[in-house]
Amino acid sequence: MNKYLFFLGIHPELSTAEIRAVFSADSIKYNIDKLTKKYLFISTTNKLNEVSLISRLGGTIKIAKLIDEKNNTLSLVDFLMNAQPEGKIQFSITGAGNKEPLAVKQALKNKGRSVRYVEIKNTASILHNNLIKKRGDITIIDNKAYITVAIQPIYEMSKRDFDRPGVDSFSGMLPPKLARMMINLSDAPFGSTILDAFCGSGTVLTEALAIGYHNIYGSDISKKAIEDSEANIEWYINEKNLTKIKYKLFLSDSANLADIIEKNSIQSIISEPFMGKPLHGNEHEKNLQKQAKELAQLYINSFTAFHKILRYDGTIIFIIPSFKSGNKWIKIDCIDEIKKIGFNIEPLSENSPYLRYMREDQHLARDIWKFTKNNQ
Ligand SMILES: C[S@@+](CC[C@H](N)C(=O)[O-])C[C@H]1O[C@@H](n2cnc3c(N)ncnc32)[C@H](O)[C@@H]1O
Numbered sequence: 001m002n003k004y005l006f007f008l009g010i011h012p013e014l015s016t017a018e019i020r021a022v023f024s025a026d027s028i029k030y031n032i033d034k035l036t037k038k039y040l041f042i043s044t045t046n047k048l049n050e051v052s053l054i055s056r057l058g059g060t061i062k063i064a065k066l067i068d069e070k071n072n073t074l075s076l077v078d079f080l081m082n083a084q085p086e087g088k089i090q091f092s093i094t095g096a097g098n099k100e101p102l103a104v105k106q107a108l109k110n111k112g113r114s115v116r117y118v119e120i121k122n123t124a125s126i127l128h129n130n131l132i133k134k135r136g137d138i139t140i141i142d143n144k145a146y147i148t149v150a151i152q153p154i155y156e157m158s159k160r161d162f163d164r165p166g167v168d169s170f171s172g173m174l175p176p177k178l179a180r181m182m183i184n185l186s187d188a189p190f191g192s193t194i195l196d197a198f199c200g201s202g203t204v205l206t207e208a209l210a211i212g213y214h215n216i217y218g219s220d221i222s223k224k225a226i227e228d229s230e231a232n233i234e235w236y237i238n239e240k241n242l243t244k245i246k247y248k249l250f251l252s253d254s255a256n257l258a259d260i261i262e263k264n265s266i267q268s269i270i271s272e273p274f275m276g277k278p279l280h281g282n283e284h285e286k287n288l289q290k291q292a293k294e295l296a297q298l299y300i301n302s303f304t305a306f307h308k309i310l311r312y313d314g315t316i317i318f319i320i321p322s323f324k325s326g327n328k329w330i331k332i333d334c335i336d337e338i339k340k341i342g343f344n345i346e347p348l349s350e351n352s353p354y355l356r357y358m359r360e361d362q363h364l365a366r367d368i369w370k371f372t373k374n375n376q
Contacts, residue, residue, distance in 0.1 A: 002047050003033070003066035005139065005146045006040040008059060009177065014355045014368065015059030016040055017348045018181045022056060025187060039141065050150035056211055057152075058180030061123060064139055064146035071145040073100065076138065077107045079147070083135035090129060091136035092118040100140065123151050165235050166201045166228025173200070174272045178357055178366070179207040182270050182317045185348065185370060192267030193217060195309075197254040197302060202229030204270050206236045209245065217266070219250040219257060226251050255301035258308035268315045269306055272366070273299060275321040279363040285325045292323065296334040303338045307373065316343070316371040320354070324363045335369075343371040 008015040016035060019042075023030050028048070033041040050063045068075045080089050089108055093101045101117055108115045118129045120137065126148060131137040137148035157176060167173075183204065188194050190212050196204040199218030208216050218229050226249050237245055250260055254273070276291040299320065306316060323330040335345070347353045348370055358365040 002044045004042045005064040007062035018059045018184045021185050054150040058177035063150040064148045067147045068145040073103045088114045090116045092120045093138045096140040164232045166231040174203045179203045186268035186317045188268035194268045195266045198271045198273040199229045202232040214245050216247045219252045257305040261309045266309050270317045272319040281363045288323045288330045292332045296332045299334045300337045303341050319366045322365045342374045344374050346370040
């Protein structure tokens with residue numbers, strides 16, 4: 001049995017739903033041993049391909065593997081001597097206070113090895129000190145020792161984020177990690193056609209390319225958004241020398257998509273839609289209620305078109321925002337109508353039909369929903 005520790009991002013339930021979806025897509029047999037606010041403990045019969053997994057997941061920061069069920073200094077010393085048989089041993093230990101690192105350091109010195117203890121401040125310092133390749137980054141939890149085997153490619157992700165040419169500072173950008181989680185939650189096979197019906201500057205589309213999708217459609221009502229998406233997709237294709245990419249962009253109101261996209265042709269629609277004017281937190285409840293009503297209509301009109309262009313086994317991952325007014329949440333009332341159009345809700349967690357993504361200082365929450373087509 002292989003035992004893994006996944007370090008989850010700031011939305012652990014969402015990260016876990018994403019891991020479940022990717023494991024199911026890759027037919028990986030696994031058992032969830034424990035889930036906490038920060039960590040997911042998993043057992044698998046087969047070894048995971050940790051590096052390809054981490055470069056696909058948006059919501060996992062680090063993957064570590066169990067090396068020692070009962071942590072003790074001697075076994076850590078043995079492990080590090082085997083992992084780094086020559087030269088100076090570089091290592092870090094998190095989660096065990098000060099004593100354990102000092103004891104390991106001293107024991108290694110007693111064995112005649114020169115040692116450097118690395119203070120880990122963040123994942124960047126693990127990368128900077130090359131501790132993955134050296135197998136030197138150790139985490140102790142519940143008195144068990146884990147070695148980091150893969151880390152999220154943060155430099156590559158921020159390059160996509162900052163270097164891309166088309167930027168939309170008004171509509172705002174979907175966080176790329178969330179875009180990635182949404183794509184993974186869609187269950188769409190890599191060869192299938194996926195669509196973002198509110199593509200903005202193309203975050204979902206470029207993250208889909210980065211994961212391995214090659215048939216991507218985007219549409220938006222704004223000409224500037226389509227131009228930005230095109231510039232960003234072209235930039236990414238050139239940057240990575242990608243071949244065999246088929247993409248199409250449509251300037252269209254999402255409600256009219258059935259007029260331009262073939263019926264039953266899209267495997268998944270993955271969208272963060274228009275969510276109203278940016279909020280400052282001092283809006284009157286009445287105005288927010290009015291906005292919620294308008295958005296409900298926009299989403300209902302969109303889903304009517306989605307039902308026509310989606311394949312019979314298609315899925316939709318869609319953000320429905322909620323607005324904070326004082327201590328109250330204002331919701332967009334559209335779920336019943338969406339069901340009536342012909343969709344089922346696929347709950348993303350055991351506790352709730354949707355999962356919420358929200359930064360602490362924000363007045364808007366993004367509620368992520370998954371729908372499947374009801375073909376009756
Ligand atoms: C929140 S942004 C999407 C941002 C995008 N996910 C990104 O990261 O770049 C919403 C987008 O919806 C578009 N939009 C607004 N109303 C629309 C409609 N009726 N049909 C299609 N697109 C619409 C806006 O032009 C905007 O680009």
